[in-house]
Every structure is written in C-alpha cells, then in structure tokens.
Amino acid sequence: MDWLNILIQGALLGGLYALFAIGLSLSFGIMRLVNIAHGDLIVLSAYIALVTINATGLGAIASLVVVVPAMCAVGYALQRGLLNLTLSGGLLPPLLVTFGISVIIENVLLELFGADIQRLHAGTIETASLQLGGIAVGAYPLVVFATAVAAIAGLQILFYRTALGRAFRATSDDAETAELMGIDNRHLYAVAMAIAMIFTALAGVLMAIRTTFDPAAGPIRLIFAFEAVIIGGLGSLWGTLLGGMVLGLAQAVGAALSPTWQILAGHIAFLIILVLRPSGFFPRTRD
Amino acid sequence: MTLLRTRGLRAFYGDFQALFDVDVAVAEGETIAVIGANGAGKTTFLRAVAGVLPCGAEMVEFDGRPIGALAAHEIVRLGIAMVPEGRKLFPSLTVEENLLLGAYCGRSGAWTLARVYELFPMLAERRALPATALSGGQQQMAAIGRALMSNPRLLLCDELSLGLAPVVIRDIYARLGAITGEGTTLVIVEQDINRALAASARFYCFQEGRVALAADCRDFDRQAIASAYFGL
Numbered sequence: 156m157d158w159l160n161i162l163i164q165g166a167l168l169g170g171l172y173a174l175f176a177i178g179l180s181l182s183f184g185i186m187r188l189v190n191i192a193h194g195d196l197i198v199l200s201a202y203i204a205l206v207t208i209n210a211t212g213l214g215a216i217a218s219l220v221v222v223v224p225a226m227c228a229v230g231y232a233l234q235r236g237l238l239n240l241t242l243s244g245g246l247l248p249p250l251l252v253t254f255g256i257s258v259i260i261e262n263v264l265l266e267l268f269g270a271d272i273q274r275l276h277a278g279t280i281e282t283a284s285l286q287l288g289g290i291a292v293g294a295y296p297l298v299v300f301a302t303a304v305a306a307i308a309g310l311q312i313l314f315y316r317t318a319l320g321r322a323f324r325a326t327s328d329d330a331e332t333a334e335l336m337g338i339d340n341r342h343l344y345a346v347a348m349a350i351a352m353i354f355t356a357l358a359g360v361l362m363a364i365r366t367t368f369d370p371a372a373g374p375i376r377l378i379f380a381f382e383a384v385i386i387g388g389l390g391s392l393w394g395t396l397l398g399g400m401v402l403g404l405a406q407a408v409g410a411a412l413s414p415t416w417q418i419l420a421g422h423i424a425f426l427i428i429l430v431l432r433p434s435g436f437f438p439r440t441r442d
Numbered sequence: 443m444t445l446l447r448t449r450g451l452r453a454f455y456g457d458f459q460a461l462f463d464v465d466v467a468v469a470e471g472e473t474i475a476v477i478g479a480n481g482a483g484k485t486t487f488l489r490a491v492a493g494v495l496p497c498g499a500e501m502v503e504f505d506g507r508p509i510g511a512l513a514a515h516e517i518v519r520l521g522i523a524m525v526p527e528g529r530k531l532f533p534s535l536t537v538e539e540n541l542l543l544g545a546y547c548g549r550s551g552a553w554t555l556a557r558v559y560e561l562f563p564m565l566a567e568r569r570a571l572p573a574t575a576l577s578g579g580q581q582q583m584a585a586i587g588r589a590l591m592s593n594p595r596l597l598l599c600d601e602l603s604l605g606l607a608p609v610v611i612r613d614i615y616a617r618l619g620a621i622t623g624e625g626t627t628l629v630i631v632e633q634d635i636n637r638a639l640a641a642s643a644r645f646y647c648f649q650e651g652r653v654a655l656a657a658d659c660r661d662f663d664r665q666a667i668a669s670a671y672f673g674l
Contacts, residue, residue, distance in 0.1 A: 318546065325532040325543050332530040334514040335492060335523075337547025337592065 158411075160290055165407025167292070169383075169400030170300030171365065174358035175376050176383035176395045177306060178351035184390050185327050185347045188238060189246065191253040194377030195260040196352070200226050200359025201368050202264055205273055215275040215364050223356045230352030235345040242344070257373065264370035275363040299361050303399070306354055307392045313350075323347060375418075382425040388435030397436055401428065444506075445470040445627050446491065446522075446596055451501045451510075453483075453490045460486040462651045470595070473618075473628040475638035475659070478648035479671055484631040485527055487648065488598045491629075492524045493517040504596070519547045523594035527601045527631075529585040531573035537584055538569040544591030551593030552624045558587040561620055579610035586614070586621075596627045603634050615641055635667065649673050 175197060182188045190196075203225050207218040233256070241248040283294040314320035322343060326333040330340050362368065362376070379402060386401050387394025402421045409420020428435070446468040453461040461483050468474050476484050489495045491502055492514055499511035509517055523544075531540050541558055559566035562583040568576060576584060582602060589597055603611040611634070618641060622628055632638035639645055639659045647655040647670040655670035657663075668674065 318542070321535060321539050321543055322546060324534045324539075328532040328534050329530060331494060331514075332526060332532070333543075335494070335518060335526065336543050336588075337515050337518040339513070339515045 161407050161411045162404060163290065163292060164296065165404035166400045167296035167300045168403030168407065169396065169398075170296070170303035170403075171358070171361060172379050172383045172399030172402050173303040173396040174299070174306065174354055174361060174399075175380040176387075176399060177303075177310070177354040177392065178358070179377075179380045180384050180390070180392065180395050181310075181347060181351040181354075183384070185323050186234075186238075186242060186249075186344050187246070187327075188242065188249045189253070191250060191377065192256040192260060192373075193253075193355070193380060194373035194375065195257045196226070196229070196355050196373075197359040197362065197376045198264065198368055198370065198373040199229075199260055200356040201273070201275070201363035202268060203356075204275055204360045204363060205268075208275065215277040215360060218275075219356065219360055222360055223353055226352040226356040226359075227349040230348040230350075230355075231345045234348035235341060238348070239341050239344055257377075261370050261373060268370065270369055270371075272367045272369050273363070274367045275360065277364045281364065295365065299365070302357060302361065303396060306357065307396055310392055319346070379421070382421065384435075386425060386428050386435055388438035391435075391437035394435060394437035443470050444468070445472075445504065446629070447503045448487075448491070448501060449503070451487070451490060451497060453486050453495045453497050455486075455495075460651050461490065464648075464651075464653055466646055466653065466656075468596070468627055468629060470627055471622070471625050472644070473622055473630065473642045475642035475645040476629060476631045476648060477633070477635050477638050477645055477667075477671070478654075480633075481650075482648035483651040484648050485600055486651075488524060488600050488629070488631055491517075492522060492598060515547075518592055518594075519549065521549065521593070521595035522598065523589035523592045523596075524598040525582075525585045525589045525600060525602065527604065529578075529581045531576075531581055531584055531588070533572065533574045535573060536570055537565055537573055537576065540573050540584055540588050541565070541569075541591050544588035547592050549593040553590040553593050555591070558590055561590075561617055562587055579606050579614065582606060582610075582614055583617075586617075590621065594626060596629065597621065598629050598631075600631045601633065602630070603632060603637060611637065635671075647671055 179190060179193045182190045200222050204215065204218040204222045207213060207221040208215060238249060241252045280295050284291040285294055314323060322338050326338055326340055326343055334340060382402050383395055383398035387398030401424060405424030406417045406421040410417035444467050448464055448466045451461055451464040464487060476487060478484050490497050493512050494514050497510045499508045502510040504520060504522060541555060564580055565584055565587060573584060602614055615637060630638055630641060642659050644658055646653050647667060649670055655666055
C-alpha cells in the first residue's frame with residue numbers, strides 16, 4: 156500500500172510539472188521561441204502573489220485575480236517590445252535574450268525581496284485529504300492535477316475550436332502566408348505569450364503553496380518544464396501532462412528510496428527516455 | 443477607374459534589386475496577365491503589391507490611396523488577396539480551416555464558405571481532410587478559395603498552373619469567370635503565355651525586373667513578345 160501511495164503522489168505531482176511546462180510548450184510551438192526565462196517568470200508570479208497577499212489580505216488562491224492579469228500584461232509587453240525583435244535571426248538570439256531576462260528577473264527579485272525563503276499559505280486545503288479505497292490522497296495535489304487537466308483541455312478547445320486557435324496553428328505552420336491572410340504576427344505572438352503567462356501564473360502560485368521558493372528557484376523549474384515537454388513530445392499538450400507525470404513518478408520513487416535521490420531520479424528517467432524515444436511519446440512538431 | 447497603379451516600383455532582396463521602376467495600371471474589373479521568363483520579377487511584383495516585400499509608400503497605389511508602406515496584414519484588409527506561388531496551404535489545418543482562415547480579415551461580401559464550395563464542389567467533399575491530403579489541383583482550388591474568402595477587390599494569382607496537368611489547369615481557368623463575374627479585378631502571373639493571354643484583356647511582359655512590353659491581348663505581335671520575353 157505504501158508504494159501505491161508513492162506512485163499516486165508522484166503522478167499528481169506531474170500535474171504541477173505539466174503546468175510548469177505549458178507556457179514553455181506554447182511559446183515554442185507558436186513562435187519557435189525557447190524561453191530560458193520561463194522558470195524565472197514562474198517565480199516572478201509567486202512573488203507577485205506574495206506582494207498581492209501582503210497588500211490586500213487576499214488568500215493565496217484568490218491572489219490569482221491579480222497575478223494572472225499582471226503576468227498576461229508582462230507577457231504581452233515582453234513579446235511585443237522585445238522578443239519579437241529576436242525572432243527573425245534563428246534560434247540563438249531568443250535564447251540569449253531570454254537568458255539575459257532570466258538573470259535580470261532573478262537579480263531584481265533578490266534586490267527587492269532578499270534571498271529569504273518564502274512560502275504562500277492557502278489554509279486548510281493544504282493538509283486536507285480524501286480517503287480513496289483506503290489510501291489517503293492529499294486534496295491539494297488533486298486540485299493541482301485537476302487544474303492541469305482543465306488547463307490542457309481548455310487549450311485544446313482554444314486551438315481546435317476557435318478562430319484564434321486556427322490563427323495560432325497557421326502562423327506556426329507558415330508565418331509569411333499567415334500575414335497574407337490578415338494576421339498581424341507581432342500582435343498574435345504577443346497574445347500567445349499573454350496566454351502562456353496565464354498558465355505560468357497558475358503554476359507559480361500553485362507551486363508557491365506546495366513548496367518554498369526564493370529568487371534563485373527559477374532555473375530548476377525551467378529544467379522540470381523542459382523535461383516534461385521533451386518526454387511528452389514537442390507540440391503535444393497531453394503528451395506534456397504525461398511527461399510531467401513520468402517526471403513526478405520518477406522523483407517520487409527516487410525520494411522513497413532515499414531523500415537525496417528525488418531530483419536525480421527525475422533527471423535519470425528523462426535521460427533514459429531521451430535515449431529510448433528521442434522525440435518523446437507524442438511528437439507533433441516535425442522540424 | 444484605376445484600381446491598382448504602381449509608379450516607379452522598385453523592390454530589393456537585401457542588396458539585390460529585383461524590380462526597376464515598374465509602372466503598371468489595372469482598371470477595376472479588368473483581368474491582366476503578367477508574363478515573363480524565370481527570374482523576370484513577376485512573383486516579386488505580386489509580393490511587393492501584397493505588402494510581403496517592403497517598398498516606398500507612393501510606389502503602390504490602391505483605389506487612389508498609397509499603400510506601398512503598409513504591412514501585408516493591413517493590405518488584405520483593404521481588399522487585395524494573393525494566391526501564392528506553390529499554393530502555401532497550412533498543413534496542420536483541414537481544408538475547411540484553411541478556407542476559414544482566408545476570412546480572418548473580416549471583409550464581408552459575396553464569397554462565403556457555401557459559395558466557395560459551390561465553385562469547387564470537390565473541396566466540399568474533402569472539407570474535413572488535412573490540406574496535405576488534397577491533389578495538386580485541389581490544393582490550387584483550396585488556395586484560390588482561401589483567397590476569395592477575404593472578398594478581395596483585387597486578386598493576385600501567382601502561377602496557378604505550376605506543376606498541374608493540362609486538363610486540371612483548363613478546369614481551374616474555366617472557373618475564373620465566376621470570380622471576375624463578381625466584379626473582382628484579377629492579376630494573373632503565368633509562365634504559360636497562351637493560357638495567360640487567353641484569360642486576360644491586357645498583358646505586361648517582364649524582363650530582368652523591368653516592363654519590357656505592355657499590350658492588348660487581342661492585338662499583339664508574337665515576335666514582339668518573343669523579344670520582350672527573351673530579351674532578343
């Protein structure tokens with residue numbers, strides 16, 4: 156029964172990793188932009204939540220009403236004002252620029268908040284649990300997992316049922332021809348980044364309730380997000396959820412063997428899958 | 443009334459100049475052909491008009507308004523649509539999604555999904571298939587349909603016959619009448635001279651980025667075309 160418990164915890168943790176990964180997956184899928192600052196944007200969301208809670212007295216979950224719009228604005232401005240300028244010269248310029256943004260975010264947060272470890276408190280839901288057939292499942296991990304599933308289902312509807320989703324897919328196929336259809340790519344990319352930031356904001360707040368964070372907490376989240384995307388296969392959102400679950404399971408099993416093994420076990424699982432299935436489980440993107 | 447006029451149109455790919463002082467005028471409702479050898483600047487001319495290639499504001503005038511400096515996505519809103527060379531359908535979209543994307547700019551008019559399916563019934567049967575599942579001729583029809591969905595006043599057709607069997611080309615050209623019948627102005631770029639001249643009222647023959655000959659399609663000298671085409 157103990158192992159079953161560990162596996163369930165690990166799989167549910169995968170929901171959080173999938174949320175880390177969605178924003179990364181969207182910006183790569185639509186703009187071919189590898190956003191090195193993605194982890195730091197997750198941490199930035201957590202700090203915006205912290206400031207909101209301290210200033211207004213809102214609860215951690217309720218702070219999303221401020222964090223989500225704030226991050227959308229950050230995403231739109233960042234893409235329109237800076238990242239769009241990097242897209243014409245191949246993969247390297249956006250990598251370098253977002254790496255720079257990552258360093259800037261980390262240091263500004265350090266300057267404003269110091270290196271202290273922070274945490275958000277959401278009240279009783281953190282410790283509540285449900286009895287499912289003799290196993291106690293934490294209510295909070297279940298909520299996080301359900302959020303990830305709902306997020307991906309919502310994005311699937313956006314992509315395959317709406318005019319905006321069609322425009323995203325067309326621009327991802329062939330940006331020049333999309334312009335001929337009347338799509339303003341610079342605006343569309345900025346909208347895509349704003350949408351990516353909805354999930355980044357969610358990921359940041361849900362992470363900060365589950366675990367502690369500090370200004371330097373971004374890069375490891377970026378790596379988890381990368382691993383989830385690659386395991387699942389580039390361009391597949393449900394694959395990303397599976398990737399997150401594989402990562403979560405590996406970490407949970409590693410942690411059960413020895414607490415020092417948790418992170419390493421996730422990376423090892425990632426490397427094994429990279430060797431066995433280099434394009435992940437459900438690859439969509441051909442190039 | 444002149445719908446499209448270019449004056450001293452110059453266009454560049456980097457340092458390479460592809461068009462030199464091109465003057466073209468097209469009246470509303472007219473169909474003209476742009477012919478010429480490979481590399482003569484025909485496609486470049488269409489790309490400059492459609493706003494894909496940047497050029498000087500005053501070099502392109504549409505409906506009396508300078509549009510040379512506008513971006514492609516702004517120009518399609520004014521009523522210029524392009525059927526690009528090689529079709530350029532979106533491979534991740536279905537046939538119907540490709541057509542719907544043509545309507546993205548939100549211009550209303552005679553052309554709707556139903557009208558396009560009426561013009562090209564074979565597309566209606568294949569509406570749920572990925573665009574890549576169509577034959578070359580069907581892809582060309584989808585590309586024309588997609589451009590029509592923006593209800594253009596001016597339709598730019600680049601090499602409609604490219605890579606298609608003669609019977610398919612004839613079929614496609616036979617349907618252009620339904621498009622001009624709505625009052626749409628057509629600029630047809632073709633390598634197949636006879637096909638282009640038969641479908642148009644006037645033609646411009648390009649050579650090395652310049653207009654070498656402009657004449658009426660019913661009253662021209664084949665020898666003059668040959669020398670304008672090849673620069674002999």
